[in-house]
Structures are given as structure tokens and as C-alpha cells.
Amino acid sequence: MKARSILLNSRPQGMPTQENFKFTEQELPELQEGEVLLKALYVSVDPYMRGRMSDAKSYVAPYNVNEPIVGGIVAEVVESQNNQYKKGSIVEGRLPWQTYSISKSDDLTIVNPDLAPLGYYLGILGMPGLTAYFGLLRIGEPKEGETVVVSGAAGAVGTVVGQIAKIKGCRVVGIAGSDDKVKYLKEQLGFDEAINYKTTDDIKAAIESACPNGVDIYFDNVGGEISDATYGLLNNFSRIIVCGQISLYNATSQPTGPRVEPILLRTKSLMKGFIVSDYASDFGQGIKELAAWVQAGQLKYEQTITEGFDNIPEAFLGLFKGENTGKQLVHVADPEKE
């Protein structure tokens, strides 16, 4: 079986270009016990991948030059030597940018093609959606009438957090980095308020004004000064979900700031870090509920689909030109067995 791959050809300086990618072809070996042969159907391209193309110290390991880029992919099991994954199953996992690949991972998630379009399993029914779902519901435990603040609100996780919080009857305030995003959150996704932190002089005053009853849940994708501003508004028994700290990831020394412990003590609040795989045993239930909300129109989700394996680098580069609306995917192939 021949497979085409997209390798990291060179590390980008500034904006990435087509030159940073290289297409190759290779013959795949025979399947061994425990392995599956996977045919890529949908490939996710994400802004975070730009970080992995550099070798700067970051929160994820860098890609290696002359090795395939790896990311979220929905694939079909076309041959199997692994009882967990039957031939014909559709799976989602971290996989190389290849038309076909061999995996011995047991981290592949089997997806149900009847619940939603397959591409959704890379977004709202995939890692970002499940991250929002479990972080908000299991750690945040939102109650009707509570106020939820979300940082990184226009991102793949933040948009779902805010909409689930609305479903649960909360007041939802999003913090994002452009007027377009603020408009999208309020007009398309039903956020009660949204704040452009880049054009706001006093972020604490802005959050305070948007949260007249204080903050009960803070879903944090960003960290740093936006968090400091929000902490000052926490109600008693509030919950802080530490999902991401993107504002700190590129720090070269240990970031410092106001200590949060005295605030947690005074407000008797809870703060918890997590990664989505902490809830892996409940993914099935999460996907089912998310899919039901999508089908009922309660959870809005946008994706832009580019056609063809050869166009993956172009779709990736387009992310930085604002060409996509919502989640950007590439459709590579259809399942052999529908």
C-alpha cells in the first residue's frame, strides 16, 4: 500500500509558506499484530500547529523536520489486526498528514457517522467540543442564573463553553481579541456580553460592568492579566476552570503575578486544571449530548471545508489570512464502506 505524506520541510521564519512543506510517497509495511491501517478522511488544520513548527520552547513538543506533520484526523479503519478497531470503523485521533497510515495507538476514538457529519468529530464533537463540555459541566457545574466568564471566547473551545452555559441558563460574558469576534459571539452565538480586551483600557471595569452579579464560573483559556482582572470579581463558592494559559505559553521565564490563593480563601472558591483525556471514559456520553444540541439547533457550529489532500498546506496557510469562517478542515477522501 502506497501512502502520500506531508513533511515539515523547514521551520518557518515568521509567516509560514508552501516552502515549509514537502510531499513524499512511501510504501507502507505489512500490518503487525495490534495495528490498524487507516485511510484519512478529514484533516484538521489549526493555528496551534504554527507553534509546533518552531523549535522554541512551548507547551507542546515541536514537529521534527523531515517528519510528517501530526494533528487531528478522522480516518477509516481499512484493515485491522486490533480487536478494538474493526475494519470499516471510523475513528478520530492524532495522526500524521498521510493519505494512509499505520497506527498501533489505543488512543483512537471510534466515532458514529450517523450522529453528525464526520468533520464535526474534529471540532464540536471532537477534542475542542469535549474539552468545553467536560470542563464546564464537570468542574464548573453551572447553575441557572449564574454568571460565566469565558476567556478565548471565540476559539474552538470558548464558543462551545459559552453556548453550553447559555443552554444551562447562565449569563455568559466572552472575552476575545477583535471587534468581529465580539460581534460574532453576541449576534450569532447568543452571548449576553462580549469584550474586546485589545481595545479596552480597563479590562476589570469592563468585566465588572458586564457582570453586575459578579462571576460564578471563570472558564480560562488564556491566563495572565485577563485572569487577574476576573479573579477580583469572583463570588463566593465560584469555580475557575484552568483549560489553557495561552498568554503565558511563550514566556521565557516563570510568569509571576498577583497571588490567587488569598482570593480563593476569601471566596471559598475552587480552581482546577484538566485535560480532556481525564474524562475519556465518558466521551461517548459527551459526544451524544453535544450531537443532540447540534441537531436541535441549540449549539451553533461553523466549518469551512477545503477539498483534497494536496491542498492541506494551503488550507493551513489560509488560517493566517482569515480565509476561514469557523473550524477549517480538509476533506481528503470518503469512506470505502458507508
Add this chain to the structure above:
Amino acid sequence: MKARSILLNSRPQGMPTQENFKFTEQELPELQEGEVLLKALYVSVDPYMRGRMSDAKSYVAPYNVNEPIVGGIVAEVVESQNNQYKKGSIVEGRLPWQTYSISKSDDLTIVNPDLAPLGYYLGILGMPGLTAYFGLLRIGEPKEGETVVVSGAAGAVGTVVGQIAKIKGCRVVGIAGSDDKVKYLKEQLGFDEAINYKTTDDIKAAIESACPNGVDIYFDNVGGEISDATYGLLNNFSRIIVCGQISLYNATSQPTGPRVEPILLRTKSLMKGFIVSDYASDFGQGIKELAAWVQAGQLKYEQTITEGFDNIPEAFLGLFKGENTGKQLVHVADPEKE
């Protein structure tokens, strides 16, 4: 009914003296609906009261000059116009230093004189013991074989935290501020290790060496640099109980330090503040279990009892001369109805 009171006569400069206290006598008014007349039996004197005698900004409101000192007292209900508290009941609460006082509080806790000596309800079966009990068990959820680090380990809360953690089968490491305390924790209370942070050059290295399997639970009474050192040793899914931040209480500006959120995210850990009254509805159950451990000799507890209402100031002043071993109380009177 006449009552004698001890008022704050003047704010101490440095070490408090007898001059800072004033004895008065007053006639108590008739009981109103909802009120109880209380006879003081045991009075708690505590180091934290020194802070309340100053008017410096602190975590508790200062006492007022010419008003009675208020603190933990075990008292007998000698008359009642309140259905919650029957005549003859023994209660514990925040009460004025008076031989008799009138209370309309519904925050009095009824105590069981058959379970333990009455003075215990101001210590191991009172606020400090219950703080240790609920903080460790409800937030920390200790499991056999886990490692628990306690700061402020030799204090009224810390000594109980460590001993309960031992009962639960944990490795217990205490951090305290003198060699005598370290010796007491290890030799008398069965802590596995104890560290004198005042004589340790590298506190992180000392904790690391005492915790070869990392830290699963950190019960924090102190905050600041001891916490920073401990955070670096947290295992995945660890729990940080924010009980006190005494190292920060006297700061005049907002304390800063290394941000903890990236560590919580990386280790998927939980951090929670609380005060003991969050668990008020379960106090009865907590007291019962603590009393059983005391009776079984699994929970060691020391107290020093001074005799007589007139000697309350002296007992308080003695705290700062190291005259007491364990919890210092004053015995004021015996119950009328035994």
C-alpha cells in the same frame, strides 16, 4: 443578673500587658424573645487575638477599645427564650469575655459533654479540629499511600491534619518554624518527616527529599514561598487545600509570586479555599468521629488549663512567653446542671 466583663482598655504597642485589659461589671437586661442567657465555662485564648487588638488592616476585624474581647467560649444555657437552645444545654460559640452574656445568635453549636472534656470543644472538637477534619477529608480526599504536606504543621489545625492523614494511611510531612516543633511532630504525633523552614536553606530541596513520591495533598495554612516550593513537587491530580495564608496577612500591598495556574494545568490539580462553617451542617458527624479517634488514642491532643475568670488576661499573655503546652484554656465555672 450581674456580669463581669474584660474589655480592651488600650491597643498594645508590641508585647501586650495587663494594662491593655480592663475589668468591668454590669447589670444584664431582661431576656427578649429569641435570646439565651449564657454562663461562661471555658474560655479560649489564642495568639490570633493579638492581631485583633491592633487596628492594622488584617484578615479579621479589630476589637474596639472599651468593648469586650470576643473569642471561642464554651458556655451553659442558664435561661432560654430560644427553642433551638434549651436551658441546661452546653454550647460553643464566639462570645464576649464575660462571666454571663446574652446571645441571640443562631451560630451557637450545641456540644455533647459525654463525648469529651468540655475544653476539647475549643480545640480538637472545635473550630481548629473541624477545620482540619473537613478541609483534609472533603477537599483533600486522602487515599492510603499518598503523601500529604502540611504547612503550619505544629498549629492547632496542622497537628490535627497530620494525625488524621496518618490515620488514613498517608505519608505525612510537616513544615514548622522551630526545632522543638519539628521534634514534637515527629516524636509525639507520628509525622513521617518534619522540616524547620527557618533553618533550611533550600526549602524545595528539603520537601523533595522528604517526599520521594511527590506530593498528592498540600494542606496550606501559610502561603507564600513555602507554597511555591511545594507546588513544584505536585503529582498529577493533586489537591491543594487553601486553609490559611498567614505569611501574607500582614502584607501592605497585594502579594505577588509565581503564577500557579500553569502548574494546576500541567498536573490537572485542584486548589480550593474554604472556611469551616461551609461544612456546618455536618459538624455533628465530624465531632463524633474526631472524639472517637481521641478516645481510641489515635489523635493526640494537649491542653493547659488556667483557673479563674480573673486570670484570662494572664493566660493570654502567657501564650507569648511559651508557658503553655498545647491548647491554652481558662476554666471559669462549672455547669449548674451536670
